Amino acid sequence: MTKQRNRRYWMVIPVVTIIILLGLIFHRTWQNEQRVHKTNTAEKIRIVTSLAVYGEMAQAVVGDQGQVQSIINKASVDPHEYEPSVQTAKAYAQAQLIIANGAGYDAWSTKFAQANTQAQKLNVGTIVGYHEGDNEHFWYQPTVTKAMMDPLVDKLSALKPASRSYFQTNAQRYIKTIQPLAEKRAELTKQLKGKSVLVTEPVYDNALAGLGVHDLNPNFAHAIEAGNDPNPTDVLAWNDAITQGQVAFVINNPQTENAVTRRAVKKAQQFQVPIISVTETKPDGKNYLEWQLGILEQIEEALKK
Ligand SMILES: [Zn+2]
Numbered sequence: 001m002t003k004q005r006n007r008r009y010w011m012v013i014p015v016v017t018i019i020i021l022l023g024l025i026f027h028r029t030w031q032n033e034q035r036v037h038k039t040n041t042a043e044k045i046r047i048v049t050s051l052a053v054y055g056e057m058a059q060a061v062v063g064d065q066g067q068v069q070s071i072i073n074k075a076s077v078d079p080h081e082y083e084p085s086v087q088t089a090k091a092y093a094q095a096q097l098i099i100a101n102g103a104g105y106d107a108w109s110t111k112f113a114q115a116n117t118q119a120q121k122l123n124v125g126t127i128v129g130y131h132e133g134d135n136e137h138f139w140y141q142p143t144v145t146k147a148m149m150d151p152l153v154d155k156l157s158a159l160k161p162a163s164r165s166y167f168q169t170n171a172q173r174y175i176k177t178i179q180p181l182a183e184k185r186a187e188l189t190k191q192l193k194g195k196s197v198l199v200t201e202p203v204y205d206n207a208l209a210g211l212g213v214h215d216l217n218p219n220f221a222h223a224i225e226a227g228n229d230p231n232p233t234d235v236l237a238w239n240d241a242i243t244q245g246q247v248a249f250v251i252n253n254p255q256t257e258n259a260v261t262r263r264a265v266k267k268a269q270q271f272q273v274p275i276i277s278v279t280e281t282k283p284d285g286k287n288y289l290e291w292q293l294g295i296l297e298q299i300e301e302a303l304k305k
Pocket of ligand 1 (some may be wrong): 080201202203280
């Protein structure tokens with residue numbers, strides 16, 4: 001009897017312990033869930049993008065509800081040559097919204113985006129309706145900023161549904177801030193009617209198309225973009241266009257210059273053809289508006305000469 005009671009007594013202890021332990025575990029889990037839930041509402045949305053130009057747009061829309069990390073955020077880095085680091089891979093793995101330029105411009109960014117199955121994603125190429133062979137420097141398209149706003153609002157709202165109207169207001173405000181660009185473009189389009197230009201690399205072609213400007217020698221620029229030397233016929237055609245006074249200005253991408261483009265630019269300078277410097281990446285310390293307006297003002301100056 002005593003033996004049996006003892007045995008029962010010893011059996012009771014583990015069961016009670018297990019129940020207490022389970023209770024504690026459930027309670028802890030419940031507490032953790034509460035905590036996780038609370039942090040999520042207060043926590044900032046983690047946004048990662050390849051290019052600082054899209055980072056600015058995303059930050060403008062997300063406001064204080066999110067934090068943006070732009071991987072290529074220095075003018076000294078050529079995105080065509082960029083190789084991602086382990087830190088970059090980590091940032092993409094932890095992101096809740098990923099924005100890639102697409103169209104092969106930042107193939108690594110698209111790849112990391114695919115690997116993160118949990119994240120919301122935006123591909124600018126898809127947004128602007130890219131087709132094979134189109135120019136992939138989408139941030140120079142006059143309509144890209146407007147095109148980005150609704151997709152940004154939608155993806156951010158999927159992460160924080162309660163903030164949708166806040167995101168919408170931010171998007172409208174951002175569009176208003178860049179309004180001077182549309183006005184400057186409209187003025188310049190009138191002044192540029194019938195004018196032709198030369199281009200060392202097709203970085204600014206989307207903007208030039210928007211301004212209605214004709215590139216006299218696209219082969220030259222495409223060879224440079226592909227990392228090749230333009231063929232001698234195209235170099236001759238470049239020089240002829242300069243010497244015959246057909247060129248309103250030259251667009252030079254200093255991030256992709258080589259011996260051939262330097263000679264081509266020098267030729268233009270000898271004949272007083274204005275050189276307009278246009279980079280792939282946002283210059284340090286400038287926002288999108290200042291950057292884009294700066295280029296348009298250079299063009300405006302060039303037309304006065
Ligand atoms: Zn380029």
